[in-house]
Amino acid sequence: MEFLVILIVVLAAFLIFRFFRQRMYLKTLTEDQFREGYRKAQLIDVREPQEFKRGHILGARNIPVTQMKQRLVEMRKDKPVYLYCQGGSRAARAAQLLHKKGYKDISVLKGGFKKWTGKIKQS
Structure with a gap:
């Protein structure tokens, strides 16, 4: 029982650390904020091609x-990157990868x- 409590505490600490670390490099924007800047940025839909074909942001x-x-060679590090997926989790994973590869905005x-x-x- 004691081991289970320790495991839960360690897992919770890891998730909290990851959440705050992600907030340091990733901006989560409302639709209005996203709309204000996406035309000046690289707008990337990180969903699978069949999802993209069913509908995507213009x-x-x-x-x-x-x-x-x-496909990182298709993206520039000197321009902002705006990501989206269906609900947000894949875009967060893509953001983490981009951050590791040196993308800043x-x-x-x-x-x-x-x-x-x-x-x-x-x-």
């Missing part, structure tokens, strides 16, 4: 998080594409 490029490492759409009310394009 002007977005599709670089799935599963392909991000191989990374933002994620709060709530993801499912909360987006702006213009979309469907293929």
Whole structure:
């Protein structure tokens, strides 16, 4: 029983540390904030191609998080990067990868594409 309590405490501490560390390099933006800046940034949809084809934010490029490492050459480090996925978790993973690779200005759409009310394009 004691081991289980220690394991839970350690896991909770790890998750709290990770959360605060992520907040140091990742900006989570509301839809209005996202809309204000995404035209001047690299707008990246990190969902899979079939999701992207069903609908995406107008002007977005599709670089799935599963392909991000191989496609980093398509992204510039000197421009802001705006990421989104369906709900937010894949975009956060992509942001973590970009941060490790030296990208500095990374933002994620709060709530993801499912909360987006702006213009979309469907293929």
